[in-house]
Amino acid sequence: MGARLFAWLQYLLPQHAISRLVGWLGRLEVPWARTALVRGFMAMFRIDMSEAAEPDPLAYASFNAFFTRALQPEARPMPTAAEALACPVDGRVSQCTDVEDGQLFQAKGFRYDLERLLGGPAPEALWDGSFATLYLAPYDYHRIHAPADGRLVEMRYLPGALFSVNGATVSAVPRLFARNERVACLFETDFGPMAVVLVGALNVGSIETTWAGEVAPGPDRQAAFWRYPQEGPGSVRLARGEELGRFNFGSTVIVILPQGGPRFAPAISAGRRVRLGETLAS
Numbered sequence: 001m002g003a004r005l006f007a008w009l010q011y012l013l014p015q016h017a018i019s020r021l022v023g024w025l026g027r028l029e030v031p032w033a034r035t036a037l038v039r040g041f042m043a044m045f046r047i048d049m050s051e052a053a054e055p056d057p058l059a060y061a062s063f064n065a066f067f068t069r070a071l072q073p074e075a076r077p078m079p080t081a082a083e084a085l086a087c088p089v090d091g092r093v094s095q096c097t098d099v100e101d102g103q104l105f106q107a108k109g110f111r112y113d114l115e116r117l118l119g120g121p122a123p124e125a126l127w128d129g130s131f132a133t134l135y136l137a138p139y140d141y142h143r144i145h146a147p148a149d150g151r152l153v154e155m156r157y158l159p160g161a162l163f164s165v166n167g168a169t170v171s172a173v174p175r176l177f178a179r180n181e182r183v184a185c186l187f188e189t190d191f192g193p194m195a196v197v198l199v200g201a202l203n204v205g206s207i208e209t210t211w212a213g214e215v216a217p218g219p220d221r222q223a224a225f226w227r228y229p230q231e232g233p234g235s236v237r238l239a240r241g242e243e244l245g246r247f248n249f250g251s252t253v254i255v256i257l258p259q260g261g262p263r264f265a266p267a268i269s270a271g272r273r274v275r276l277g278e279t280l281a282s
Helices: 002-012 015-027 031-045 063-067 114-118
Strands: 091-098 103-107 110-113 130-135 143-145 150-158 182-189 192-199 206-209 213-216 224-227 243-248 252-257 279-281
Touching: 015 031, 015 063, 031 063, 091 103, 103 114, 103 130, 110 114, 114 182, 114 192, 150 213, 182 206, 182 213, 192 243
Parallel strands: none
Antiparallel strands: 091 130, 103 110, 130 252, 143 243, 150 182, 150 224, 182 192, 192 252, 206 213, 206 243
16 A cells, blocks of 8 residues: 555656756755765765775765766676676666566566567567566666677667656556656677666656767657667677666666577576676576
């Protein structure tokens, strides 16, 4: 009952106005505001700064710069096996299972469409592939990295709602990941197509990618699609572990792998904490 009430209250909130306000506050470079926000956040979540490239939390120009801080290069080594896929984030596994005829499992009683999640046609190999939903809590590292070497084929910005993506809301709001604002990235890899979907949420000020900058929220919140050439100017290739993007405040990443491709590691199961760089699939 509590989870359902929490979810229904979110239907009534001005989700985008709240998120814009939070985003504005997070980018303030006024020293007293930055200091108050950072110290309050540190006290609430007991943030460990020992792995940060800049370990002094008050050295950042704004709260958002602190929140999206980089890690030391050696903090997250990649898998030793060349064929292994790397976990793209620090977070918690919400779901990890098969895609069934273009349907993804959200929570008990709830499934959602692959093509609705991706905002358009999905490569056929993903229709019966597998996926992992990875939730980033506020205290997690908030940059996203490439799970595997790949060439970006298409990026899609899909405007939508901004429900919270915590466990209570996921279990109460139907098709949540396919209705929230999101950026879907479709890659071509040695093992076939791969999708990495960055899902926005309440208080997420924006979603950025390393090749396009801030993508969400888009101008006038209209859907947008970008195709990328295979070679030459404008092409985008990422190596495994290379930074892909970041959330300006926390959310969820969904990684979708093709049928017959790498299989998720047995340890990547619902409820488990994961760290950037550990073996996601092989």
